[in-house]
């Protein structure tokens with residue numbers, strides 16, 4: 001199947017001389033949730049703005065549903081919904097009128113049945129006649145999504161959907177995004193939160209200083225994420241690892257006081273029992289044990305380093 005979004009060698013240098021994107025190439029598939037992770041200023045918003053036709057690229061192309069976002073702007077844009085970072089809503093307007101207005105901006109014929117369906121899927125139907133000023137922060141964010149969906153797009157961009165919101169609201173947003181995907185909407189979201197990418201995405205892309213460093217299936221990343229490290233603290237320093245303790249993933253610290261063992265936490269047999277039996281057999285006294293999980297952040301840092309190398 002043809003990707004819904006095809007990005008080829010995309011570059012952007014702003015008039016100020018700031019290089020925001022360099023040679024980004026990426027396919028986004030229909031019905032997936034792609035999370036774009038990256039630090040402030042990495043180029044995420046620039047990528048979204050170009051795809052939505054709000055910023056002109058200085059090199060390369062983006063096609064949405066086969067339509068070039070520059071040459072064939074209207075056709076491309078009609079397939080896209082954008083939920084921007086800032087919450088700006090017309091406080092005195094009602095929910096239903098706000099989404100009707102957004103739909104009208106796309107030159108689409110009025111279709112209240114469709115819009116009511118959108119409001120229902122976002123749990124806003126009961127609030128359709130409420131003024132926006134009467135809504136909670138979470139509801140206002142859902143109104144922004146309803147506006148972005150008002151013209152029936154195939155692709156939804158969410159620029160930092162949960163920046164600065166509390167944990168409950170973040171979970172609520174995750175639920176909303178998952179339901180949209182079930183309805184067949186392709187979702188591209190940007191985030192600073194690794195946890196969010198981990199929770200939501202089918203694929204994760206990392207942008208760093210304008211370059212797309214990597215794009216991976218989350219399952220693949222989670223496999224690496226599943227690694228843990230056991231550290232065994234000894235009562236006395238050891239000069240070298242005894243032969244029956246040495247093995248894959250076992251290392252002795254420089255001071256000889258700690259043995260660490262990296263293992264796959266998801267494997268049926270972690271190898272920990274075998275290792276500890278080895279300590280007992282060698283008569284090595286153990287002071288303490290601790291385990292730590294490599295965070296997604298560790299995984300990313302390692303991957304990005306590998307990619308740079």
Ligand SMILES: Nc1ncnc2c1ncn2[C@@H]1O[C@H](COP(=O)(O)OP(=O)(O)OP(=O)(O)O)[C@@H](O)[C@H]1O
Pocket residue numbers: 014015016018019020038039040041042043044045046047
């Ligand atoms: N209109 C503009 N004119 C000049 N430079 C810009 C403009 N918009 C963004 N930039 C610069 O381009 C770079 C990428 O910015 P962008 O907003 O795309 O990053 P981002 O990854 O979305 O960051 P954040 O996570 O902070 O939103 C930054 O250095 C930024 O200062």
